[in-house]
Amino acid sequence: MGDFDILIHLEKIKFAYPGGRAVLDNLDFEMKPGDRIGITGPNGTGKTTLFHLIVGLLSPLAGTVQVFGKARVVEDDFFDVRRRIGFLFQNADDQLFSPTVAEDVAFGPFNLGKTRHEVEHLVRSTLETLSIEHLEHRITHKLSGGEKRLVSLATVLSMQPEVLLLDEPTTGLAAETEKRIVDFLLGSGLSYIVISHDLDFLNNVTDKLITLKNGKFESL
Template structure:
């Protein structure tokens, strides 16, 4: 058994209501290894949020097992360790911010985990720096913009030093500029620390910088592969209520017109680099 991953084995989740049973997930087999940057896509109701809540034991599967570094989320003896290792960031940061000052909010988690005062200070400083919040340390979170609040929520989770960072629709309430800034911070966290990140979104553009894309629909995994390979499955994406990212559509159109465009190009940065290389070749 792999001790350095989140693994779902035959996982199904059923919700009971007055109208009967609703299966949110069915027969999910999935492994997320440490160091991966994974994107999970799907329309509303596809099972994305249920999957996120299973990762750290917020809910338990109806059938199957969820293992975090070999620990079963159904075993209450491991629940504290699991939740310490799998940090969760949700769509609305107001639901996670608990203190009246940014710096205090980031310190709240490590203080409650029992870290020494100097260690807490070190972790807070690092989180403030990593999320570009140094100038906002003494601000009141409720006065910040949506993008700033979301960065505070992420910093508060990072300060607890989780092995995995799971973000459920973190850009849903952000404008385009705040969205871009948030994705940029996540990329840097991955590059600098090799952190395992699971980014859940129904916006395909958010997932153009990940290593691996998983597409959910009707509670089942429909696609699982590199962004370049998944984004070419146009028929399956459309059936799942999703579209190719705009840059991928542009690259496809250029190829149809006879231009040599690398098939692995899925985001704007890659496209700009590719065009610059082509221009240098022509000079």
């Protein structure tokens, strides 16, 4: 049995890296359709770890992870989760691996079994959404930091996710690039969770702000 009106439900999550202290300790979290949640908190407090637990890149030591109304335990459970949740990594270099921008943005949809025609359309429309059509044929590793961020977001969006997890999407970006991300988020109609240290940014794009501290959430 699952909670069908809850997108993400974490209960009593405990997590520690091997040999380390507890990063998350008895943590509860809930995300409903339409939620736009901001997560902030000191460096090293487990914010990125939390995202990795939601998409199954890490497993909790104790507690349960439910996504889209189903308990997610083993690797197979997370295929569907990773298809429907778009995860923007904290570091764009972890996200981009193809020689060109077009290939990177096409990779996800190709993997989902879309036709060449559908993929070409998706690549073009995704780049247009972020106003980066001009980057389509560029060599990925030669892009600037801000361009890499936008292309990373494009690789996530081309999979047409239902929910976004964005890990420090605007850190280190020029105001103009940040504005594109803000405009996209506000116009997207998507449910999302954003990790950031920038409270102005979070106030702008989210409705609910929580702080992760000492392994637990505190409401702001």
